[in-house]
Amino acid sequence: MIVREATEADFPAVRDLVAAYDDEFWRRPFPPQPLPDxxxxxxxxxxxxxxxxxxxxxxxxxxxxxxxxxxxxxLPEHRRHGLGSALVRDLLGFFRxxxxxxxxxGVDISNEDATAVWRRLxxxxxxxxxxxxxxxxxxxxxxxxxxxxxxxxxxxxxxQTTVAAAVERFVPRLFRSPATVVSAPRNxxxxxxxxxxxxxxxxxxxxxxxxxxxxxxVVLALGVEEDAVIRTIxxxxxxxxxxxxxVPNHYGPLPPGDAVALRVxxxxxxxxxxxPMEEIRRAAPSAESIGELPPxxxxxxxxxxxxxxxxxxxGTDEASQLEGAVTVEHP
Numbered sequence: 001m002i003v004r005e006a007t008e009a010d011f012p013a014v015r016d017l018v019a020a021y022d023d024e025f026w027r028r029p030f031p032p033q034p035l036p037d038x039x040x041x042x043x044x045x046x047x048x049x050x051x052x053x054x055x056x057x058x059x060x061x062x063x064x065x066x067x068x069x070x071x072x073x074x075l076p077e078h079r080r081h082g083l084g085s086a087l088v089r090d091l092l093g094f095f096r097x098x099x100x101x102x103x104x105x106g107v108d109i110s111n112e113d114a115t116a117v118w119r120r121l122x123x124x125x126x127x128x129x130x131x132x133x134x135x136x137x138x139x140x141x142x143x144x145x146x147x148x149x150x151x152x153x154x155x156x157x158x159x160q161t162t163v164a165a166a167v168e169r170f171v172p173r174l175f176r177s178p179a180t181v182v183s184a185p186r187n188x189x190x191x192x193x194x195x196x197x198x199x200x201x202x203x204x205x206x207x208x209x210x211x212x213x214x215x216x217x218v219v220l221a222l223g224v225e226e227d228a229v230i231r232t233i234x235x236x237x238x239x240x241x242x243x244x245x246x247v248p249n250h251y252g253p254l255p256p257g258d259a260v261a262l263r264v265x266x267x268x269x270x271x272x273x274x275x276p277m278e279e280i281r282r283a284a285p286s287a288e289s290i291g292e293l294p295p296x297x298x299x300x301x302x303x304x305x306x307x308x309x310x311x312x313x314x315g316t317d318e319a320s321q322l323e324g325a326v327t328v329e330h331p
Contacts, residue, residue, distance in 0.1 A: 002049040003086045006057070010047050011040050013054040021073040027110040029131055044094040048074070048083040058087035060094055067095035069105040072114075084117075136252075151204045151223020151231075152319075153192040154309050155211055156272070158185040160326070166214045167192065168328045174210060175203050177330050181316050184324025187308045193319035201225050205233055213238030218272045222304055222312050224296040225250075232264070232284070232303065234272055242268045246299065247287050262286070273307045280306060 006014060015035055022032045043061030047054045056074035060067060069091055074083050095103060106129065107115045155163050164182045171180055175196055183191040192211070197203040201223060208221035212235035221233040229250045234242040244264040248254055254262075264284035266277040283303040287293050294302075297313060304312040311319065320327055 001081070001083060001086065003046055003083075003090050004049070006040070006045040006047045010054060014040060014045070014047065014057050017054070017057045017073050017075070018071070020075065021071075024076075025108050025111045027108065029133070043070070044091060046087055046090045048078075048087050050078050050081065050083060056083050056087060058091055060091040062098060062100065063104075065100070067091075067098070067100040067103040069103060132252075148199055148227070149201055149223060149225040150198045150313070150315070151201065151221060151225075152198065152312055152314065153194075153204065153208045153211060154189045154220045154222070154312075155192070155215060156188060156218035156220075157190055157215065158188060160184055160190050160324070163190045163192070163211070163215070164326055164328050166211065168330075170210055170214065171207070171328070172330050174206055179316070179330055180328045181319040182326050182328060183311060183319060183322050186310045189309050191309075191311050191314075191319065193311075193314060193316045195316045198223070198315070201231065208233055208235055209238065209240070212236060220273075220307065220309065222300060222309070224300055228290045228296060230296045230300045230303070232269075234269060236272060241265075241272065244284055246284070246293055246296070247290055249288070250290070269307065275307050 018035055026032055039059070043059060045057070045059045048056040048058075055078035057071065058069070058073075059071040060069050062068065069088070072084060072087060074087075092103070103123075105118065105123065107118060109115075157163060160182060167180050167182060171177060171194070177194055177196040179194075181193040183193070192207065194203075194207065197207045204221050204223055208219045212219035216237050219235045221235075222230070224230050229246045230244075231246075232242075232244045233240065242265040243262060245262040248259040248262040263286045264280060266280040266284070269275065269280050270277040280303070283299070283306050285293065290296075293299060300312055304310070311322070314322075319325060
């Protein structure tokens with residue numbers, strides 16, 4: 001086994017290895033681009049030889065004072081023989097010579113084995129790279145503004161005081177918000193209405209998750225997003241138990257497994273709420289487009305009613321007028 005700096009004579013073999021990597025792991029929503037000549041000549045490019053043949057390649061460069069491992073690949077038949085570790089050790093020596101203190105890299109989501117290896121070596125995730133088609137972006141940016149989202153969180157309890165105390169303690173840590181309205185128990189549920197979380201679905205999710213974790217009970221976050229689709233999320237003891245989005249591909253195409261995961265799990269919701277499974281299934285269908293479903297506010301109201309929850313369409317001002325409701329200020 002030999003690890004050495006690549007020479008010009010190695011460039012054809014290196015290009016073949018990059019193409020082999022693309023064939024094995026490329027799952028990005030755009031095709032691979034031709035390898036530029038400077039990729040071969042800039043930075044540190046090393047190859048691993050085994051049995052007289054180039055079996056792997058690794059590349060590194062410097063970006064903003066950080067070391068960047070930009071490529072590591074071994075042919076399948078040459079893996080688990082120490083070649084990968086030897087290639088990386090060479091790159092680390094290069095970084096040490098350059099005075100680098102931190103090393104970064106990127107891993108394709110499809111390459112699960114490599115992700116596990118890098119994590120074992122101490123790498124941690126700190127960012128995500130995302131992609132979108134230009135035509136889709138222009139189309140979405142050119143669309144008129146959609147209606148605002150709205151939603152509420154409901155805790156399965158009759159203890160309004162405990163819920164209000166929890167809200168007072170943790171909501172300011174989650175996001176800035178003037179106040180949260182906590183309703184009196186109705187049908188065994190205490191409702192939470194927060195103007196900021198109501199408009200922003202991701203914050204509504206965090207509110208529900210945190211409440212379930214603190215109370216150790218069942219919490220549902222229910223809402224309408226973009227006046228188009230409804231989403232319900234069920235938590236139990238802080239764990240996500242079920243998530244339903246009425247049009248799974250509303251925000252863009254999903255892998256089939258992910259789309260299936262966003263269909264309602266009527267059995268789980270029935271266990272958590274006591275509602276009849278068949279009624280849940282009827283009120284929570286999955287569709288390919290919003291035109292196949294009733295108006296989302298009506299659908300949400302019907303589903304909430306089946307689950308025994310009242311007041312899902314209320315704003316904070318309306319909720320504050322409910323008998324027994326308390327308003328928790330967040331200075």
